[in-house]
Amino acid sequence: IELTQSPGTLSLSPGQRATLSCRASDIIDSTYFAWYQQRPDQPPRLLIYGASTRATGIPDRFSGSGSGTGFTLTINTLEPEDFAVYYCHYFGTSLLTFGQGTKVENK
Amino acid sequence: EVHLLESGGALIQPGGSLRLSCAASGFTLDTYAMSWVRQAPGKGLEWVSGISASGGTTYYSDSVKGRCTISRDISSNTLFLQMNSLRVEDTARYYCAKSQGDMYYFALDVWGRGTTVAVSS
Numbered sequence: 771i772e773l774t775q776s777p778g779t780l781s782l783s784p785g786q787r788a789t790l791s792c793r794a795s796d797i798i799d800s801t802y803f804a805w806y807q808q809r810p811d812q813p814p815r816l817l818i819y820g821a822s823t824r825a826t827g828i829p830d831r832f833s834g835s836g837s838g839t840g841f842t843l844t845i846n847t848l849e850p851e852d853f854a855v856y857y858c859h860y861f862g863t864s865l866l867t868f869g870q871g872t873k874v875e876n877k
Numbered sequence: 878e879v880h881l882l883e884s885g886g887a888l889i890q891p892g893g894s895l896r897l898s899c900a901a902s903g904f905t906l907d908t909y910a911m912s913w914v915r916q917a918p919g920k921g922l923e924w925v926s927g928i929s930a931s932g933g934t935t936y937y938s939d940s941v942k943g944r945c946t947i948s949r950d951i952s953s954n955t956l957f958l959q960m961n962s963l964r965v966e967d968t969a970r971y972y973c974a975k976s977q978g979d980m981y982y983f984a985l986d987v988w989g990r991g992t993t994v995a996v997s998s
Contacts, residue, residue, distance in 0.1 A: 804984040806922075813972055813991060814914075814922060819984035826986075857922055864936040864981050866912065866924035 771795055773858050773869035781877040788845040790872045792858035797838050802862030805834055805843045808871075809854045817856075818843065848874070879903035879987045881973050886992030893963050897992055899956040899973030906949045906956060907932070910976035912985060913947065913958045915969035915994075925971070926958060930979035941967075963996045970994075 772795040782788055792805075800821035806814040816825040818834035821841055831846040845852055853876045858869040885897040897913070912927040926947040927936040935947050946959040956973050970993050974985035 802982055806985075808922075813988035814974075814985075815988070816984055816986045819977065819986075825984075855921075859922075859984065861982055861984065864927070865938065866927065866936075866981060868914075868922040868924065871921045 771798060771860050771863065771867055773860055773867055775858055775869035775872045777872060779873045779875060781875050782848055783877045784848050784850055786848050788848055788874050790843040790856055792841045792869050794839045794860065798860055799862050800837050802860055803841055804859045804861070806857045806859060807854050808857065814857065879975065881975065881987060881989030883971065883973050883989045883992035886971065886994045888995045888997065889963055890998050891963060891965060891996055894961045895963060895994060897958040897960065897971055899989060901954045901956065904975070905951070906954055907951050908979070910978065910980050910983065911949070911956050912974045912976065914972045914974055917969045927981050936981055965996050967994060968996045
């Protein structure tokens with residue numbers, strides 16, 4: 771399974787909504803799909819698992835949706851700390867895979 | 878509190894070997910599966926290897942299969958990645974990450990800060 775994220779870079783301002791996409795090369799079970807955030811010089815942080823369940827401590831402005839081959843991460847009302855790189859992740863086989871990342875930058 | 882601390886990264890020549898360590902605290906390695914994930918400078922995340930909670934099953938990416946071995950020591954609660962025949966393209970920051978469950982089919986919910994491996998002559 772290959773994961774392709776779009777766009778590569780998203781230029782937005784604080785307060786705006788961000789919509790990030792991840793497309794799988796074949797139909798996948800959403801149970802084994804997650805999103806991570808990586809801020810500069812920080813390790814990744816789990817945001818969403820099971821395609822739509824927020825991880826512990828993740829604000830409700832983050833939401834995930836999708837099924838089959840198309841998945842979306844939405845960030846409502848961008849906060850300054852949300853400008854980061856976001857990765858999608860599939861772990862339904864023993865060859866785990868990540869998307870190439872989408873950078874959300876401050877316009 | 879659950880915590881992961883990697884160590885063992887170094888500057889090493891191509892063809893050399895290195896063993897990375899990841900000290901876990903706040904949980905025991907025989908309860909959760911673990912993974913190593915790397916990130917080359919300026920690049921995205923690449924999963925490298927994983928081990929089940931029982932230790933009985935290990936997994937490797939095609940890029941490291943045959944050159945790396947994942948293992949753990951329950952007595953010290955430490956995860957390892959033995960890396961042999963290192964290549965320039967192995968240069969990356971290596972993170973260890975805890976799975977939410979006992980096998981690979983769970984998300985990675987806790988990450989260490991990573992350790993840097995640089996392969997260069």
